[in-house]
Amino acid sequence: MKMGRLMKLCGVFTVLGAGLAACADTAEDSDAKQQAAQTWITMPDKSKLLEQGGDIQGIPADENSGETNAIAIDPTKTYQQIxxxxxxxxxxxxxxxxxxxxxxxxxxxxxxxxxxxxxxxxxxxxxxxxxxxxxxxxxxxxxxxxxxxxxxxxxxxxxxxxxxxxxxxxxxxxxxxxxxxxxxxxxxxxxxxxxxxxxxxxxxxxxxxxxxxxxxxxxxxxxxxxxxxxxxxxxxxxxxxxxxxxxxxxxxxxxxxxxxxxxxxxxxxxxxxxxxxxxxxxxxxxxxxxxxxxxxxxxxxxxxxxxxxxxxxxxxxxxxxxxxxxxxxxxxxxxxxxxxxxxxxxxxxxxxxxxxxxxxxxxxxxxxxxxxxxxxxxxxxxxxxxxxxxxxxxxxxxxxxxxxxxxxxxxxxKFVKSGAYRIASSGMEEGALSHVAFRNPDGAIVLVAFNTAQTEASFDVRLGDQAYPVRLPAGAAATYVWPAFLPTGL
Missing domain, CATH: 3.20.20.80 (Glycosidases)
Structure with missing residues (x-):
């Protein structure tokens, strides 16, 4: 990420209001933070109820080209406003x-x-x-x-x-x-x-x-x-x-x-x-x-x-x-x-x-x-x-x-704000995974997914040039948030 784009991220609120996101000392550190996906999950047995999990780090998508199960998010293709x-x-x-x-x-x-x-x-x-x-x-x-x-x-x-x-x-x-x-x-x-x-x-x-x-x-x-x-x-x-x-x-x-x-x-x-x-x-x-x-x-x-x-x-x-x-x-x-x-x-x-x-x-x-x-x-x-x-x-x-x-x-x-737009999310159409994606007015990307199968789903979420490996238990709902996504080239 270029330094000009990096500085625009300074002072952006995190989705859960945990305070102002600190500006990283280096472009490399900030890029790593920006690429992480925050996660929340609800389990069908109530063992987790809209519980925040660990962040998921992305890796260059070309390094994961062997994966066939993937959801691709395209923030440039928009549908209705929310x-x-x-x-x-x-x-x-x-x-x-x-x-x-x-x-x-x-x-x-x-x-x-x-x-x-x-x-x-x-x-x-x-x-x-x-x-x-x-x-x-x-x-x-x-x-x-x-x-x-x-x-x-x-x-x-x-x-x-x-x-x-x-x-x-x-x-x-x-x-x-x-x-x-x-x-x-x-x-x-x-x-x-x-x-x-x-x-x-x-x-x-x-x-x-x-x-x-x-x-x-x-x-x-x-x-x-x-x-x-x-x-x-x-x-x-x-x-x-x-x-x-x-x-x-x-x-x-x-x-x-x-x-x-x-x-x-x-x-x-x-x-x-x-x-x-x-x-x-x-x-x-x-x-x-x-x-x-x-x-x-x-x-x-x-x-x-x-x-x-x-x-x-x-x-x-x-x-x-x-x-x-x-x-x-x-x-x-x-x-x-x-x-x-x-x-x-x-x-x-x-x-x-x-x-x-x-x-x-x-x-x-x-x-x-x-x-x-x-x-x-x-x-x-x-x-x-x-x-x-x-x-x-x-x-x-x-x-x-x-x-x-x-x-x-x-x-x-909790995550999709008034004025957001639904954006394109595609892939796994023949599988047992339902999903929809949004882009908030502040640029945050939100993906909501549900695993309808009776077995755990393993897939990638592809956003920009990154791939995020995800495992979603059977019958579970999940939300993935990229708080200030800036696609390559912006």
């Missing part, structure tokens, strides 16, 4: 964090969730607009007595959120200023719906305008609280109308009409820059976002499409991306639960389908469902009875359990 990894801050999650932990316990948990140095640095949250199936009650921001309406939105208020949701969000943003938020409504206020209830029904055509203004008021109210909303979906799971908690049917033609005639123009007229993201439902109905995007008048207001992972295959994200490559892809929901209790199996599913699968299929965000639930899988509001949060908060003791989703997502969220 907004972040995280979960949903439901009403239940925020209430537990704010009310069932002591100040010290809450501070410790928030650091573990949102701090990059001492935690996993979550950088994206999804926020229900009003109640979901995980809330202490069913509510919206403009509820009126049965039979009444409020078309002027005179009773609109986010006072409910000021008690514990907004304080938790503000604390999270203090720990991670890059934190972004997507808002998703489960239901419009009952008086706007055909069912006259938060449960069931669809949006009345005559309520399109007032609902667009309702959503705009929400965005403005949160902006006034210092919490800007990055993206908004018009409806959570528009093809699922639950009979026990808030929900609302919205067909593709209805979503396109609502966006092009009301929501898009209203946000534009009010100077709101929140992105509009469509669908927000399962992989198995790619025709829905394609239908909405095929409407040219709606298309001009749409930033992208969001997907859930309860049905279908992650490859449908690429189907939508390939049809509309100028529109972003978001992955916004999947939950763990008592239907799947094997740690290693859950780690495998999340790594293959979400952390690696969703990002290799163009996702800018990868989010789980509840950030926190209690020991009884609640508080519940009529929905899933055995869902699992990223963490479990015991209401009696305040004890916090970090679940498998915490470690799976930590393999990406």
């Amino acid at each position: 907004d972040g990894f995280g979960a949903s801050l439901t009403d239940s999650s925020a209430w537990l964090i704010a009310n069932k932990l002591s100040g010290e316990q809450r501070a410790e948990l928030m650091i573990k969730l949102f701090d990059h140095d001492e935690g996993i640095g979550m950088s994206y949250l999804r926020l229900p607009v009003g109640a979901s199936d995980f809330a202490l009650s069913s509510y919206t921001y403009d509820d009126v007595p049965a039979g009444e309406t409020d078309y002027p939105l005179a009773r609109f208020s986010i006072s409910h959120d000021k008690e514990y949701i907004l304080p938790v969000l503000k604390q999270a943003r203090t720990l991670n200023p890059d934190l972004r938020i997507m808002a998703s409504p489960w239901s419009a206020p009952a008086w706007m719906k055909t069912s006259e209830s938060l449960i069931g029904g669809s949006l009345k055509p005559e309520a399109y305008e007032v609902y667009a203004n309702y959503l705009a008021l929400f965005l403005e109210a949160y902006e006034a609280e210092g919490i800007p909303i990055d993206a908004l979906t018009p409806q959570n799971e528009p093809h699922h109308v639950p009979d026990g908690y808030p929900g609302m049917r919205m067909e593709a033609f209805e979503q396109a009409t609502f966006i092009k005639t009301h929501l898009g123009p209203v946000l534009e007229e009010r100077g709101l820059h929140t992105k509009i993201v469509i669908w927000d439902h399962n992989w198995d109905e790619a025709y829905y976002p394609l239908t909405v995007l095929n409407d040219p008048e709606a298309n001009r207001y749409i930033a992208g499409s969001a997907f859930h992972g309860y049905a279908g295959d992650v490859a449908s994200q690429s189907q939508v991306h390939d049809a509309f490559p100028d529109k972003a892809i978001y992955f916004t929901e999947s939950s763990g639960g008592e239907w799947a209790t094997d740690f290693g199996g859950n780690l495998k599913w999340d790594m293959q389908n979400l952390i690696i699968g969703a990002t290799r299929n163009w996702a800018r965000t990868v989010l789980k469902w509840n950030l926190a639930l209690d020991e009884q899988h609640g508080p519940q509001n009529g929905g899933c009875q055995d869902c699992r949060g990223i963490v479990t908060v015991n209401q009696q003791s305040g004890e916090v359990t970090l679940n498998e989703e915490y470690y799976a997502f930590g393999h990406a969220s």
Whole structure:
């Protein structure tokens, strides 16, 4: 490495915040440091949980030319930009964090969730607009007595959120200023719906305008609280109308009409820059976002499409991306639960389908469902009875359990920063190794890998002119980080 390039590395923070990297006395010493790959690993038997291992030194790739098993990383070939990894801050999650932990316990948990140095640095949250199936009650921001309406939105208020949701969000943003938020409504206020209830029904055509203004008021109210909303979906799971908690049917033609005639123009007229993201439902109905995007008048207001992972295959994200490559892809929901209790199996599913699968299929965000639930899988509001949060908060003791989703997502969220780009990683496509690579804004290279085989995998990671020999145990997840990679020739 030339001395000019060497000096640019001085003062670069290490990925885990261990302090400022000291400038080496000689170019040779610094080059050796720069070429080392830092490692973290999680084992399926929980013997290691996002545990840092020893650095891996690279050797000139031509000296290792006999190796056939290799992953090649190409930082010059970029794909989508990454907004972040995280979960949903439901009403239940925020209430537990704010009310069932002591100040010290809450501070410790928030650091573990949102701090990059001492935690996993979550950088994206999804926020229900009003109640979901995980809330202490069913509510919206403009509820009126049965039979009444409020078309002027005179009773609109986010006072409910000021008690514990907004304080938790503000604390999270203090720990991670890059934190972004997507808002998703489960239901419009009952008086706007055909069912006259938060449960069931669809949006009345005559309520399109007032609902667009309702959503705009929400965005403005949160902006006034210092919490800007990055993206908004018009409806959570528009093809699922639950009979026990808030929900609302919205067909593709209805979503396109609502966006092009009301929501898009209203946000534009009010100077709101929140992105509009469509669908927000399962992989198995790619025709829905394609239908909405095929409407040219709606298309001009749409930033992208969001997907859930309860049905279908992650490859449908690429189907939508390939049809509309100028529109972003978001992955916004999947939950763990008592239907799947094997740690290693859950780690495998999340790594293959979400952390690696969703990002290799163009996702800018990868989010789980509840950030926190209690020991009884609640508080519940009529929905899933055995869902699992990223963490479990015991209401009696305040004890916090970090679940498998915490470690799976930590393999990406701790190291892949907001604004990173997915970069090319290829090789071992026919093997049992899944992988994805990123380049952070500061130049750090991150490789996330998972060994799906029942035997240890032995392979090289090739980056620049170096080869890094790696052994990854069966069923293990690993992250490899080059904190300030500068390829030869830069």
